Amino acid sequence: MDRLITHLRHVDLAVPDYERQLAFYTDLWKLSPESSDAGIAFLAAEGSPEQYQVRLRADTEKRLDLIAFGAETAADVDALAEELRAQGVTLVSTPDKLQTPGGGYGFRFFDLEGRTIEVSSDVAVRAHRRVEEGESVPVKLSHVVINSPQPEALVAWYDRHLGFRLSDTLTSPHMGSMMWFLRCNPQHHSLAIARCPHVSLHHASFELRGIDEYMRGTGRLLRAGVEKVWGPGRHLAGNNTFSYFLDPLGNTVEYTTELERLDEDLWHPHLYDFTDPQVSDQWGTANPMSEFVATKSFNDPDRGVFVAPPV
CATH class of the missing domain: 3.10.180.10 (2,3-Dihydroxybiphenyl 1,2-Dioxygenase, domain 1)
Structure with missing residues (x-):
């Protein structure tokens, strides 16, 4: 098959000890809190055009919520969704406008072992910057x-x-x-x-x-x-x-x-x-x-x- 996925976007984690996790990823790991709401935070890397690269969500149980990848166009998203459906892959959602920061167009599905995977296109580019010499923050x-x-x-x-x-x-x-x-x-x-x-x-x-x-x-x-x-x-x-x-x-x-x-x-x-x-x-x-x-x-x-x- 033609490769329709272009790159890795973000990894989303569910966490019981939400405030402690948030403090770790911002104060020590040096991700930037791009936006947050009650019990959910979207953390960006300073050098990346992605809206966020880690999502933390408060929950009673620790888990990997999802891994998100990018596609070049909405047509590629539609084509991939159709291919997966035809091959018997379980779709969690069908292609639609995303409600997460930066919007975009995407869908979710389960991989072979039940992880949730998201593929999206047309997510707005985040205002990012060149990381300077000596700055020990994630690019x-x-x-x-x-x-x-x-x-x-x-x-x-x-x-x-x-x-x-x-x-x-x-x-x-x-x-x-x-x-x-x-x-x-x-x-x-x-x-x-x-x-x-x-x-x-x-x-x-x-x-x-x-x-x-x-x-x-x-x-x-x-x-x-x-x-x-x-x-x-x-x-x-x-x-x-x-x-x-x-x-x-x-x-x-x-x-x-x-x-x-x-x-x-x-x-x-x-x-x-x-x-x-x-x-x-x-x-x-x-x-x-x-x-x-x-x-x-x-x-x-x-x-x-x-x-x-x-x-």
Whole structure:
């Protein structure tokens, strides 16, 4: 199929401890509260034209509300909705005007494992700015990684239905393939899928301006006593830097920079053995990849599958 998805827009989280989560993502993670209402906040990245890149919604239970992607035109949105319907994918809503900040035209559907996915076009561009040298604030949402108990089937689903292409795979001699990096544009990955006992969010990653800004942001979180899971280091797959932290509810969030851009016509996926220390961290500065690191990123089982968020 032709690829109708152009890029990642935002990730939406339901959170029980709403005020504490909001304080973390604004005061420490340095997202900007673009608009908010009672129990819901839309948080933007300073360098991004997207209206918001994280939505927080107060709820009694923690869950991943949805992942949103962009399409170029309303016609593409309609075409994708029609393709998905014809292929038996469950639509949560049909294409229509969106009521979220920036408006636009879009629809929602369930992926193979019941996550809610939104695709939209014609969302108004947010007044954004160039992030300056030394500013350790997110430029944009880089990518989202999800956990799956049937990752091979889920990778095939995103390829078949949404046109995502495989960039690289992480594997090991003992456990087999463990993570698949998928792209919807020349960026090495906008989505990745990790093997896990249950459906959940693995992590959401935010691009900083450069190495210095990435290290300053990492240091700010360390000084504030935020629990670090892994990093700082530089992965081989994607060639990007990484520092993983836990938000107050145990969701893993990452600061990164310099994620690789590919020549899609020439690229051939690699199979990387992550038991090689150079694969996990080219610099050798991060704590070793361990069961602790893996388990932290399993997150809590998401009990919101096949249940569309109320907003």
